[in-house]
Amino acid sequence: MTYNDQGLLPAVVQDRTTGAVLMLAWMDEEALRRTIETRKATYWSRSRRQYWVKGETSGHTQRVHEVRRDCDSDTILLVVDQTGPACHTGEPTCFDVHPPLLSEEDHGPVST
Amino acid sequence: MTYNDQGLLPAVVQDRTTGAVLMLAWMDEEALRRTIETRKATYWSRSRRQYWVKGETSGHTQRVHEVRRDCDSDTILLVVDQTGPACHTGEPTCFDVHPPLLSEEDHGPVST
Numbered sequence: 001m002t003y004n005d006q007g008l009l010p011a012v013v014q015d016r017t018t019g020a021v022l023m024l025a026w027m028d029e030e031a032l033r034r035t036i037e038t039r040k041a042t043y044w045s046r047s048r049r050q051y052w053v054k055g056e057t058s059g060h061t062q063r064v065h066e067v068r069r070d071c072d073s074d075t076i077l078l079v080v081d082q083t084g085p086a087c088h089t090g091e092p093t094c095f096d097v098h099p100p101l102l103s104e105e106d107h108g109p110v111s112t
Numbered sequence: 113m114t115y116n117d118q119g120l121l122p123a124v125v126q127d128r129t130t131g132a133v134l135m136l137a138w139m140d141e142e143a144l145r146r147t148i149e150t151r152k153a154t155y156w157s158r159s160r161r162q163y164w165v166k167g168e169t170s171g172h173t174q175r176v177h178e179v180r181r182d183c184d185s186d187t188i189l190l191v192v193d194q195t196g197p198a199c200h201t202g203e204p205t206c207f208d209v210h211p212p213l214l215s216e217e218d219h220g221p222v223s224t
Contacts (some may be wrong), residue, residue, distance in 0.1 A: 010122050012133055019131030021124055024187040036214045067214040070206040071199055075136040077207045087183055094182040095189045102148045102179040 002074040003029065008044060011076040013086070015093075016065045022086035023094040025054075027076060032067075039064045041078055060084035114186040115141065120156060123188040125198070127205075128177045134198035135206040137166075140190060144179075151176045153190055172196035 003009050009027070013022045024041040029034070031051055034042040041054040041062035055061030062080040066094040069076055115121050119141070125134045137155040139147070143163055146154040153166040153174035168172030174192040181188055199206040 010136060011123050011135060014133055017207065021126055021133060021189055024122060024124060032213075039214075054172070064214065065216055066212050068207040068212050069208040069210055070136065071201050071203070072206075073210070075206075076213075077133055089183050094184075094187075095180040097183040098181055098185070100178050100180050101188075102143075102151075102176065104177055 001029070001032065001075075002072065004074075006046075008046070009076060011041075011043065011078055013017060013041065013062065013078045013080055015082050016018070016079045017081070017084075020093050021095060022062075022080070022082060022092075025052075032076065035064055035078070038069055041080055055083065058084070058109055060086065062086070113141070113144065113181065113188075114184065116186075118158075120158070121152075121186055121188060123155065123190055125153065125174065125190045125192055127198075128191045128192050132205050133207060134174075134192070134194060134204075137164075144188065147176055147190070149181055153192055167195065170196070170200070172198065174195070174198070 008026045011025050011027050015022055028044045031044045033043045041064055043052045045052045061083045064078055064080055066079040085092050089097050091097050118137045124137045124138050127134055133138050140156045142157045143154045153176055155164045157164045173195045176190055176192050178191040197204050203209050
């Protein structure tokens, strides 16, 4: 794997059942190792500077079904079974919190 | 939006039709502005240090259906209509190139 200058790489988290993109979090080598070993999604919190097992306090765990890396080996994709909402706000995904910056309705039906 | 210390944020790219996570790329404020204005996915290439309209040379374009941001406003999700393979290797997605780091088969059926 190729880590950035802070020793981290982005992990995209996808719901196995719905295909929804749930969130993006950061991993260092140890977080990735723990995730693979335990199948519990484990991230590095950049703000708290500590490891973070998703759902450890909220109960909204992510059981890791599959771990993939991208062509450049600098991004991880986790396919997970999500328990409860993925976002700390209570929304199902972290991308459900704000209205879209752009949506199809902005321009009406597309002529092809 | 909240950009990192290099003025960038990660953009997760998802296929509108299949739901597949296609790739992760980087955007600065101007790349995001161009993407929203043109509906052509436009990134910042960290290696080449220039803007990059996806598919401009390969023809494997991404028409942007929707742009969302996450709860922290430091990650973008693009929902796109992908023409051709998303990965420069010719694979459908950048996560199809390497075998998984972990898959369900590694541990056999899960007992619940």
